[in-house]
């Protein structure tokens with residue numbers, strides 16, 4: 925796994941709740957720039973990427989369809 929910010933090596937780390945020393949998140953930290961990513965952030969990014977891909981697919985499909993419709997009516 926590489927850092928999304930700098931492409932550096934991501935190391936597993938644990939985020940601690942300072943109040944009672946309880947682990948509240950498994951996370952990875954970049955050994956290069958210190959960028960921390962936890963599961964929620966990654967899930968959020970993945971969902972956004974999936975939506976972006978869906979929209980891109982739909983637009984490509986629409987363009988294809990409108991092009992074939994234009995060809996037929998010509």
Ligand SMILES: [Zn+2]
Pocket residue numbers: 927928929930931932954955956957958959
């Ligand atoms: Zn980094």
